Amino acid sequence: MALDNLVTSVATKLMAATSATSAQVSQDVLADLVASFGVDFSFLRYNDHAIRATKLIAEWPPRPDVPDPDPLGVVYFADADPIFAAAETAKEPVFFSPEPVPDDSDDSDDYQRRVQEASGVALPSLASVPLLSGDITTGALGFIKIGIKDWSAEELNALLAIASLFAQVQARVVAEDQLRYLAEHDDLTGLHNRRALLAHLDERLTAGSPGPVSALFLDLDRLKAINDYLGHHAGDWFIQAFAERLSEETGEGDLIARLGGDEFVVVPAGPTDADAALALAHRLQAVLRDRVTIGGEMLTRTVSAGVALGVPGRDTTSDLLRRADQAVLNAKNAGGNKIAVFTDEMSLKSEFRNDIELHLQNVIDAGTLILHYLPEVDMRTGEILATEALVRWQHPTRGLLLPDSFINVAESINLAGELGRWVMRAACSEFSGWQARGIAKDAIIRINVSPVQLVTDGFVESVADTIAEFKLDAKSVCLEITESVVVQDIETTRITLAGLKDVGVQVAIDDFGTGYSVLTHLKSLPVDTLKIDKGFVFDLGTNPEDLAIVRAIIALAEAFNLELVAEGVESPTAALTLLQHGCHRAQGFLLSRPIPGPAMADLFTKKVIPVDFSSAKRI
Known part of the structure; x- marks a missing residue:
């Protein structure tokens, strides 16, 4: 050539x-x-x-x-x-x-x-x-x-x-x-990135490849504290040190990827069963929480880990990563510094939560929220003294949902304040309508207030405007806050409650007794009512420890001249025990289950709920 x-x-x-x-x-x-x-x-x-x-x-x-x-x-x-x-x-x-x-x-x-x-x-x-x-x-x-x-x-x-x-x-x-x-690599750590991880798992999970394929999802706990205290540069250095330790402790051929922030995924090189993956997670967790020196500070963070397995030819990359993500969320929700292995139960819970979050965004505009009411009764006479407004959601596919199903989700997507405002307006509107018909004249409407509402600017003014709009006597409205909320920010709570008292509404502490954490502040808080947590009432009459706590709460209410309501009364024995010790106001399934508004109006018309505790065991 x-x-x-x-x-x-x-x-x-x-x-x-x-x-x-x-x-x-x-x-x-x-x-x-x-x-x-x-x-x-x-x-x-x-x-x-x-x-x-x-x-x-x-x-x-x-x-x-x-x-x-x-x-x-x-x-x-x-x-x-x-x-x-x-x-x-x-x-x-x-x-x-x-x-x-x-x-x-x-x-x-x-x-x-x-x-x-x-x-x-x-x-x-x-x-x-x-x-x-x-x-x-x-x-x-x-x-x-x-x-x-x-x-x-x-x-x-x-x-x-x-x-x-x-x-x-x-x-x-x-x-x-x-x-x-x-x-294919992360700028900060030099580890693989999400793109490389997805390509790797796609290859590992192809039909005929050896399996199972395991994925360990690692999430640093409370890295934000380092960023807030020492700055984001310190946080970056900590992440780099974390990445170096991961590289040192994993085997040749193991893929390590940083997904961003403080989230990492480790995929062992060969087929790995659940026991081996869990053992690796424990080893990494132990090593990764060793102290790191940054700017003269000795720092350490714990690590939450989620473990999931995928079968080649059956599971996809998104399946495997979703399961690992669900597992690590379960570990973090358990308090952090935990390791969780994916289970089908986690998947069901996650699907339910995702469904709730998807539909909850438009729940108020869609008109699918409704109120049910739980009567509060004088157990001596059966007279209906008050009613508590309880929100329900008519879900498009899951039927009528109770608050426990969606309130936490609402809080996580910053919808709790809007949801609380809807409940307050709807309850005041319906209660005003009853009073306009000549019923529930001397009754009280109890409305639960979320922690978000309590610390929101303008909350007191919003309450005053709502009461005025529906022409209610402020004394007929009682706002309920949980004991745990009171002590989260005691100064803000004290200011807000004082403002509410100026408006004229009543204030109740709900779920009282769950920790006595509010006792030291009770004297200085403008509170009208204590509601005994149902956990102490359910077995009342058979559990001496519960009786001791209830008697202490009753004495406390008498000492501070506070009204007292028992929640969760479901047995004649519990009702009779409460009456014997001086607590006569109660609500619970023994007296009435939560009922729709029209049924509550009928009860107010009748004024009483028949009570008969003759079958109760006296103690």
Whole structure:
């Protein structure tokens, strides 16, 4: 092949090479060059100046039975023979030939023949043409001939042109590899990113692949405290230290990905069952909570972990990651620093919550919220003294849902305030309508207030406006707050409650007794009523400890001159026990279940609910 045609052919082949195909294309080109230049071997090597080494990319012909590791695969310049060492910085072609023929020899070929016969070894000659990128030597294109090889000026020019073409391919491959690295790795930690994780799991979960495939979802607990205290740079350093420990503690071939923020996923390299994955999670959790020194501060964070398994051919990448995510959320909801393994029960709960969140966004505008009412009765006479407004949601597919099903979700998506405002307006509107009909004149409407409402600016004014709009006597409205809410922000609560008292409404502390955490503040809070938590009432009459707590609450209410209401009265024995100890106001299934508004209006018309505790066991 003419040299011009050879260079054109090489250019055509190398032009089509990509990062994925460059090694094979380079080998094919080397085969052409060996034949065209009449040499025995050819090789292409790239320099890695970061480690001062030369790496074999392609060779022709391939060596048979290459050992692993290949001694020629990576050759460090510091330990290299002159042939390889010259390739580190060479800017011009380098030639090595057998021993020169003495000047008095008339026949060089005969001389070489006699040298080879004497040594028993054919002496090679070598040409090494540098690959250049500006002033940097990026590799070498080499040729070996057993015996003498004289390179003509035309061949040398062709070599320089071909080496330039290889250098261009090398630069393109490096650029492609860099782009791929950036596309598949996290900037902060150097770990794989979500894109790389998804591609890896897609491959691992293809039908016929070995399984099960496990995924460990790791989430740092309370990293925000570091960001708030020391700044986001400290948080970044902590994440980097966390990533380094993950890399040190996982095995070769394990994939580690950072999904962003403080979330990481580890995918063990081989098939991993639940026990092995759980053991790995425990080991990583123990190591990752070791202290880290940042800016002179010794810091540590705990780690929550979720473990899930996927079966190749059955489960998809999204299936596996969703399960691992659900598991780690379960671990964090349990208080953090926990490890949870995915179960079907988690999936059902997650599906339910997602369904609730999806439909809850438009629940108020859709008109699917309704109120039921729980009567409050004087157990001595059956007289209806008050009623508590309880929100219900007529879900489009799941039927009538109780607050426990959606209130927490509403709080998590910042809908609790809007939901609370709807309840207050709807309850005041319906209660006002009853009073306009001449019923419930002396009764009280009790309305639950969420923690969000209690600390919202303008809440007191909103209550006053609502009462005025529906022309209610403020004393007939009682707002209920839970005991735990009172102590979360006692100063804000005290100011808000004082404002509510100025409006004239009553205030009750709901679920009282769950921890006595409000006792030290009770005297200074403008409260009218305590509602005994149903947990102490349910077994009243059979549980001495509950009786002791209830008696203490009754004494406390008497000492502070507070009204007292027992929640959750479901047995005659509990009712009679409460009456015997001085608590006569109550609500619970023994007296009435929550009922729709029209039914509550009927009860107010009747004024009483018949009570009969004759079957109760006296204590």
